[in-house]
Amino acid sequence: MSRLNEQEGVEQVREVTVGELLAQRAVELSLEKKCEEAKILDVRGLTSVADYFVIITADSERKAKAAAEHIIDELKEDGERPTHVEGMDSMHWILLDYFDVVVHIFMPDERRFYDLESLWSDAPQVALS
Numbered sequence: 001m002s003r004l005n006e007q008e009g010v011e012q013v014r015e016v017t018v019g020e021l022l023a024q025r026a027v028e029l030s031l032e033k034k035c036e037e038a039k040i041l042d043v044r045g046l047t048s049v050a051d052y053f054v055i056i057t058a059d060s061e062r063k064a065k066a067a068a069e070h071i072i073d074e075l076k077e078d079g080e081r082p083t084h085v086e087g088m089d090s091m092h093w094i095l096l097d098y099f100d101v102v103v104h105i106f107m108p109d110e111r112r113f114y115d116l117e118s119l120w121s122d123a124p125q126v127a128l129s
Contacts, residue, residue, distance in 0.1 A: 022052075
């Protein structure tokens, strides 16, 4: 991907990983189901669990379930399948593990309680496309 730096008139190129593209796609799909407060944290070098955490808020169990199912279904069409899915029974914190990307869909109270943004405050936030 390249971006034009308007002040200098110089193109700057930034490499985008497959994991980042997958994280961006998960955010896009969650927003289609009216989720909010989406963030992508770049946790490369901070943990071996994943390269990116996607953190999303759903303000109802129905939205949480719809978003999780939509992400799973649409990414499956792109050839991506989660290695693990957790929380679909309670809908308060749904975790979709795509190996390099872990998608967290929270209800508001759980998001505040677990506060992954503070827990992983050393992780740079990726700009949403």
